[in-house]
Amino acid sequence: MDPVVPLPAAAPVRTRSGHYSFWRLLREGLRGQRGWRPAWVKAAPRPRYKVVIVGGGGHGLATAYYLAREFGITDVAVLEKGPIGLGNVGRNTTIVRSNYFQPPNIRFYEYSLRLWESFEQQLNFNAMVSQRGTLNLFHTEAQRDLFTRRANQMRLLGVDAEPVTREGVRALVPLVDLDNGRYPVLGGFLQPRGGTVRHDAVAWGYARGASERGVDIIEQCEVTGLRRADGRITGVETARGFIGADTVCLAVAGFSSRLAAMADVRLPIETHVLQAWVSEAIKPVLDVVLTYGAGHFYVSQSDKGGLVFGGAIDGYNTYAQRGTLPMAEEVAAAAVTLLPGLARLQVLRQWGGIMDMSMDGSPIISRTPVAGLVLNGGWCYGGFKAIPAGGMTTAHLIATGNPHPLAAHLGLERFAAGRTLDERGVGPFPYAH
Ligand SMILES: Cc1cc2nc3c(=O)[nH]c(=O)nc-3n(C[C@H](O)[C@H](O)[C@H](O)COP(=O)(O)OP(=O)(O)OC[C@H]3O[C@@H](n4cnc5c(N)ncnc54)[C@H](O)[C@@H]3O)c2cc1C
Numbered sequence: 001m002d003p004v005v006p007l008p009a010a011a012p013v014r015t016r017s018g019h020y021s022f023w024r025l026l027r028e029g030l031r032g033q034r035g036w037r038p039a040w041v042k043a044a045p046r047p048r049y050k051v052v053i054v055g056g057g058g059h060g061l062a063t064a065y066y067l068a069r070e071f072g073i074t075d076v077a078v079l080e081k082g083p084i085g086l087g088n089v090g091r092n093t094t095i096v097r098s099n100y101f102q103p104p105n106i107r108f109y110e111y112s113l114r115l116w117e118s119f120e121q122q123l124n125f126n127a128m129v130s131q132r133g134t135l136n137l138f139h140t141e142a143q144r145d146l147f148t149r150r151a152n153q154m155r156l157l158g159v160d161a162e163p164v165t166r167e168g169v170r171a172l173v174p175l176v177d178l179d180n181g182r183y184p185v186l187g188g189f190l191q192p193r194g195g196t197v198r199h200d201a202v203a204w205g206y207a208r209g210a211s212e213r214g215v216d217i218i219e220q221c222e223v224t225g226l227r228r229a230d231g232r233i234t235g236v237e238t239a240r241g242f243i244g245a246d247t248v249c250l251a252v253a254g255f256s257s258r259l260a261a262m263a264d265v266r267l268p269i270e271t272h273v274l275q276a277w278v279s280e281a282i283k284p285v286l287d288v289v290l291t292y293g294a295g296h297f298y299v300s301q302s303d304k305g306g307l308v309f310g311g312a313i314d315g316y317n318t319y320a321q322r323g324t325l326p327m328a329e330e331v332a333a334a335a336v337t338l339l340p341g342l343a344r345l346q347v348l349r350q351w352g353g354i355m356d357m358s359m360d361g362s363p364i365i366s367r368t369p370v371a372g373l374v375l376n377g378g379w380c381y382g383g384f385k386a387i388p389a390g391g392m393t394t395a396h397l398i399a400t401g402n403p404h405p406l407a408a409h410l411g412l413e414r415f416a417a418g419r420t421l422d423e424r425g426v427g428p429f430p431y432a433h
Contacts, residue, residue: 056080062391097194115388125205134194183294254354281305361433
């Protein structure tokens with residue numbers, strides 16, 4: 001069975017910033033680069049829109065793009081408190097994959113992966129989509145069973161998942177110390193179609209695509225309040241004045257609880273910080289995305305040569321985009337356990353992003369108790385890969401009033417009804433997801 005709902009073909013758009021191509025590069029090179037125009041218009045707010053999307057991150061911009069492209073709804077504003085792309089969409093470690101456990105989540109993330117596969121052609125934007133494979137290592141027989149079960153679920157749904165022997169791991173990643181003293185590697189599972197996508201190009205590509213279709217992208221426009229009348233949303237208070245709207249969509253990731261509270265909606269979301277690191281550039285040593293199953297550590301190598309790596313969220317609730325030292329120590333320990341050759345590598349940069357951790361580890365794409373107020377959030381620390389599907393299904397919900405079939409399980413009501421989708425089987429503890 002094909003789990004993916006196919007995309008309808010869209011009408012081509014004449015782009016204001018022009019079609020990007022080899023010939024365009026050549027032409028601009030020959031005439032002093034004078035023909036380029038900004039990729040998106042820096043719009044000023046109008047008094048009223050049909051749809052206002054709060055948050056110019058990946059999900060907000062993708063929702064605006066698909067509203068315009070798939071549903072012809074262009075009376076849309078995306079309001080971003082800073083410049084677009086400086087939230088988590090530009091802070092993540094760029095991994096895309098669909099190796100989830102719960103079948104509805106596998107279908108949703110697989111849909112996203114398929115949208116990534118056509119992303120660059122559809123948006124005419126180079127996002128460096130690199131399907132280099134994601135390799136998850138296992139270290140105990142119990143973990144082998146668990147991973148086998150997950151791979152079987154995926155394969156039953158037509159999604160790629162391949163077992164890899166110890167020798168196979170050695171061949172794929174010679175740097176791995178298979179017999180490391182802490183947790184020897186028994187094998188792994190590879191999703192060959194997983195990989196990486198350049199994160200900030202995703203924000204720029206969607207911003208360009210939405211702007212070309214008439215969406216207003218309004219930067220430096222913080223939303224400070226949500227105005228309601230008779231149980232229905234009527235607009236947003238912003239740093240640049242009131243903006244009326246029939247529908248308001250919150251796509252603010254780590255700020256979801258704070259924004260929803262402005263409409264007296266309490267969300268099953270906690271905010272935590274997640275850190276990442278990048279090393280100095282070295283020659284190519286790693287051509288898959290690698291994750292360590294005995295701790296939380298994952299790593300890939302960027303095209304510039306730096307190793308990009310991260311671990312689990314910090315245990316503390318915070319809105320600070322920094323992170324604390326204990327997690328840095330834990331990640332470094334896991335890194336040198338698995339890949340001792342990294343021990344003398346210099347770290348160039350470290351940063352943090354604030355995560356909207358849901359109670360069951362699954363996202364939320366949903367109506368809310370306030371009519372006209374829609375939520376896209378609860379991405380935990382896996383929402384980058386979900387951007388195309390999150391945008392498409394949120395646009396569907398806004399345009400039709402009904403959940404998209406692939407996101408019908410992601411409604412807020414599941415928490416009250418006890419139908420949570422515990423992706424990792426760890427219970428209602430956001431920090432554990
Ligand atoms: C270190 C790190 C590594 C990660 N690695 C991965 C990974 O490898 N793969 C993966 O799938 N996911 C990963 N993630 C998670 C992923 O980045 C997020 O889940 C996803 O980007 C969240 O969606 P977004 O892009 O819409 O969020 P954001 O980019 O954070 O967008 C939300 C926007 O809302 C804006 N905003 C907030 N409040 C207001 C307001 N009041 N008014 C106006 N605007 C407002 C913010 O400024 C922000 O720009 C990682 C995250 C981090 C931090």
